[in-house]
Amino acid sequence: MKRSSYLLSLLQNKEHLSFRQQLQLTVLLSIPAIIAQFSSIAMQYIDASMVGSLGAHASASIGLVVSSTWLFWGICTTVAAGFSVQVAHRIGANDRKGARAILRQAIISTLLFSLVLVAIGAVVAPRLPYWLGGDNSIAADASKYFLIFILSLPALQLNFLASGMLRSSGNMHIPSALNVIMTILDVIFNFFLIFPSRELHVLGFSLHVPGANLGVVGAALGTAIAYFVTAVLLLSYLITKDKNLRLTKEKGSFRPQKNILKKALKISFPMTLEHTVIMGAQILSTVIVAPLGVASIAANSFAITAEGLCYMPGYGIAEAATTLVGQSFGAQRKHLAKRFAYITVFLGMLVMSVMGAIMYFAAPLIMRFMTPDTEIISLGVMALRIEAFAEPMFAASIVAYGVFVGAGDTLVPSIMNFSSIWAIRLVLAAILAPVMGLRGVWIAMCIELCFRGAIFLFRLFKSKWLNEMPVT
Template structure:
């Protein structure tokens, strides 16, 4: 009787599971990925970025919760000036896009040397740009809180917070560039890790800087003295600035020293290329205008909300922070879409670029719609974690439920804009976002807020995002951006 040899154990499915680097290599090589592998690539690149975005939002959530337990005035101090910090943060992000998109396209065409040259030029330009922004921000810190209509007891905290934020813009710019440039090479894991480290550092620094010295009881077994600088609102800004500095240091070390793809090679000298810098300007300018116009509208909206009182300012700021948990996954998927579409363009794969845009939008809308449903259900609990004030909880929870209605179209706007940016199509998307905010949100806020309070502002925002999302979906479907890919910008040597 013949004895059959035992069958070998099957290979673990995890070992045969394709990694994002393998799929990107196939894309760069000109291979057409199947639908399954295309979806897999979008998911693999999105998950680490979503984790990074969520950890950053948790950091903001912790900041808001810590300050929220100081006083309503302290919360209003940050809420009053938040749109201004978003404005300058957006300008830093816009400059990052100009160089990161070019890097993604160069990696797509497998020209790593050119990608490293773009990286070094971008870091130098970012250093100079953030220095100019820092000077402007610190100067504005002493006049904007008054112009925005903040109460006298709110202005001092706003000035301190904005001045410290301005000084930290160098670290913020380097963190932004480091995250996007590393992602453009296909590495999505490091940004996730750095964001988690920054989140931990932010909690640690805030606990030292915001509150006075205190003693904690651990399980009733022993007591532990914890030092504190008792800086209040200024401590929250300084703690975040120090966390950003830690992130910037890690990114610079990784890119310039450690990364086998990005670090400096012998014989590769820094030479500024007029074509690269001008291409960065062409890509960044529409994004910068979009951010400037959009966040200027946010500043004006704050001016509209200010007459409603300190409690309304604080409730609106908490609602914005809570909503960010829903929309930051969209930005994470959008970052992945910028990388994938940019590399598809570099590889001259128009069909794959089209597919990845739609897959990214679908994933973003599904994710944010689900998050919006959960936000609608748990809105009161989300606000209660940020403030113990029952009035703020009621106002913020109602506003948050109105905002939840916008999440599907908000997702379409976020992801489509980022995906089109990877293709170099930035002007139309900038017009859509900035145009709808000024043409719809601001006028409707002026009309609604006197009668509906902050709910009027949130209803105006919902209407604006519905229109904006529809415009983005129309733009993607028209494929005007796709017809321009025969001669993509930024690929000339």
């Protein structure tokens, strides 16, 4: 942590950074971000595997609404990014007082926004499973799971905001550590909330374990409580401990200011619109999969969750890219921003290529851990092995997008993202699913991800995104 702080100070003070130091800083910021991303997907993996032990219908009830939860989850992320990118620019320019002023406004603005999302989600929760093509056998649990997730959005929003602000200041370790703690808490809460009271036999000893026997509802409650505890811890550290952003340094107004909100809207609106359109596509994909049966719904959901183990390193490196490019922009160091962009993108492609190979060979083991159902395992293994071939180009799109976000260049990349999904993935999935079943859906996804990576690399190398650099 001291080494990364020293290297970031060289960046902010416009001192020379050798290629070795650039690479070292990239790795130092990426590793904790990757750990945080792994813990995030681990929560979904844990929920899926614990609920999977209850049977295919319980798994399908979560799988049916998972794309919808990701829609709201992602909107919270993009709204927080509108403020955290501004903070990265201010810290890169050594304007820490200005960064703290943005943080104050961000806390109030994002919290109010999350309450609006809660109201919207609560209204649609009862009918959502039926709109997605679910039948009566899974609709009730699916609706309850979604509603509990929606009610946890304020905690999730503050979690994303605090994590993003800390990363923008170069502090990757605290968000990483607390995300790991959140995963542990999720396991503990799920352990007691999902299952009934039971006797565990360990090393010849019998231990009575109390349980609430809430099933799918227990999984949702366990995750929601973990979100809340982690949000409190992250905000407490951010406000009282972080050397760049702690608000105890001076008094300031929490009242939102027009210019800050306008900049936040410029950064986050294209990202929010993109995510909404993309998740709309994911929801439509669920509608395409739903007629294929309960086993296909569950296998599709499990495979999506399991694939996260492969692409989460890419998102971790993308977060490092956003911080490094954002601070380079704030420091008015265009050449350094470009170097960090290339380093992070190629590192992401390398790491995810390795992860794709591991996923291909470990697919049966991964799926068996999540469910005992042989039909679901077979379908899930097939999906994961198809997707493994897309991981290098998927990495290119993920990390390049993080580069563009750090530059404040979000409109064109957002259009590229959702256009690729709607024009290629959904069209191919709609054509192939009736003929090839779930295999056709995942072939369509693989083709689209390779195309998307190619167009993101093209935009990265053209360097037009560098024109977003503000003039001081």
